Amino acid sequence: MIPYAHQDIDENDITAVEEILYSDYLTTGPCGPRFEEALSEITGADYALAVSSCTAALHLSMMALNVGPADKVYAAAVSFAASANCARYVGAQVDFIDVDAAGLISIEHLEQKLKADAAHGTLPKAVIAVDLAGRPVNLAALKRLKEQYGFYVVEDAAHALGASYQGHATGDGAFADLTVLSFHPVKIITTAEGGAVLTNDANIAARIRRLRSHGIEHDPALLEHPDRPGYYYEMQELGFNYRLTDLQSALGLSQLERLDQFLSRRRELASRYLTELKPWEERGLISLPPADQAGQSVSSWHLFQIRVKQGKRDALYQALRGRGIGVQVHYLPIYSHPFYRNLLGEIKLPGAESFSAETLSLPLYPALTDLQFSLCLTQVQSLLDHIFQE
Template sequence: MIPYGKQQLDSDDIAAVTAVLQSAWLTQGPQVPAFEQAISVLCGAKHAVAVNSATSALHIACLALDVGPGDLVWTSAISFVASANCALYCGATVDFVDIELNTGNMCVNALEAKLLIAKKTNTLPKVVIPVHFAGQPCNMAKIAQLAAEYGFKVIEDASHAIGAQYQGKAVGSCHYADICIFSFHPVKIITSGEGGMALTNQSDVARKMQLLRSHGITSETTEFNEESHGPWYYQQQLLGFNYRMTDLQAALGLSQSHKLSQFVTKRNKLAQQYQKLLAPFNRIMPLQVQADCYSSYHLFVVRLTGLSKTHHKACIEHLRGKDIIGHLHYIPIYLHPFYQQQGFQPGYCEQAERYYQQAVTLPLYPGLTLKQQSHIVQVLTDFLSNDL
């Protein structure tokens, strides 16, 4: 069986976790700040806040930017549901922006058109969450320009994109955003088992996220609103959550972070090999990477043109029947039953729905071999040849 994604662990990773198991710390020890420091240095951001998942990171990021009831948050129509759910957790309302068909990323022209209408109707978003789909950064320069013009904050959902670059800067630098979010789920670029991180250059935002991840509690005497009762004393100052990352997770993530460049380089080489193998087949269109971007290639997604809905489904079933886990990232968020109950209907984002009828995710992870890639492409192209 060839999965669509898979973690790659080695003896160094195992040794790092074993060392924590043999130490005095399992939860809140030295590995968590060490992991945060490593990622902030890699990305060039001033602050990093580790949590137990990227979903948790998105949630506290919204709260740190004061998202709440009555606020509007916009995100991409094509993403995992967490990109939208995080705003609902805060009591805000969510809306969706259509995508570019050739990249899968938020379409800045669609965003600008939607903002023009929203300004006239006094329904501008408080926060926009662009998603760096499959590992390729969005057009962040244009999004930042629009943010300045229309007064919204920006949270980059870079769950797919640690190790990617935009205009020569590491994703996570927050050069064009208030906060950037990473995921360390096992199928992502590097893993901590489960885990996520929020990066920012704003010290007040970072401190608020630190409080929110741990019940809103502080033991810092300088932050108390009264004199300390004694060395045991702490204060809950916000309604926070138990979103902390453990030292076990952080040790694994820290060990994996040393191999980030190696993993991303291998993913790019595999993507180039796919593109070479698929080049003769004009019905198969890999998502494009823009000239000012370096993708981390969390996913390798192709669009299959000229297939009916039935044959699109049959193609993925055919791959799976040959022990190749073809997948589809993602269903347009607003087509899920929960969001249709909020009033969204099919047809809301035309390009997102067109993408959904064409997209197939092919396996991609550092351990994938060239022989396996050739087999995947052969199985796919055989199906399409028979479908003609």
């Protein structure tokens, strides 16, 4: 089976991890801060806090913004469940915002909801917008609405390391208050499990640093008793063990050296899919994701998602899987999962329903060889012809 995504590990990655295994620190050593510095440099964020997963990054983001049981959070309706679960971890109410044709948060629906909630005095404290597939959300519109209605923007960029919006690297903080990344193996770079929070706010960064390590503070400037001996530390609030190990940071640092290479291979394959599948779009059988617009929106192409028309998505999914092409669906609407149905009742948002019913992710990753890519492409083309004839 050719999977829809796969990590790309080389000898340098293996050597980097091996060196840590022979070193003094497997965790909380010098490699973590070096990985964070590299992330800061690449994204332009003032602070990068590496954590054990993007899920942890989202949880800590909610805590650092003081989101709690009295608050409401809006989340994009189509994403991995973690994009909304973080609000529930801190006891906040979740409300879902519909998505547009590309699966990104619908600014139109967001604006409608904000107007209605403003009238009832129930505005959200934060909006979680997802750069689905690596394509940046409409950050300019989010920022405009944030200034008008006073909420925090949390950009879930789990898919989008290396993307850019209006010339700003994802995570540079020009639009969002906090941006979170994932380093799960299917993502742009990997640390096995892993994630990061990016922010330009020093207080938020300090809070996340403390919360990821049990709520423990070592910085003498922040201690109640700065005059005590070196062994002394204070647990100032209830935190977690959400740290990334040095083994993982070493892998992340090594992977970052190939980030440009990874991104350009992803972009090359995406543009080949766009060209080669155009005739099927012209026949109205599928729709293709929007191409990059230099200077406006440049995707990291974590996923290549087509939309299959006329209710044929599942047939194409089965047929491709039957031929060894590991296509996947990203995602069912979060509100359709039993947990959220039990919590919120039946919700159906039209954009999310149609996106989730039609979307199919085709294999796309740097380690996909030209031969494997051609095989995927010809299978997609011939099976599209076949299922639409039936």
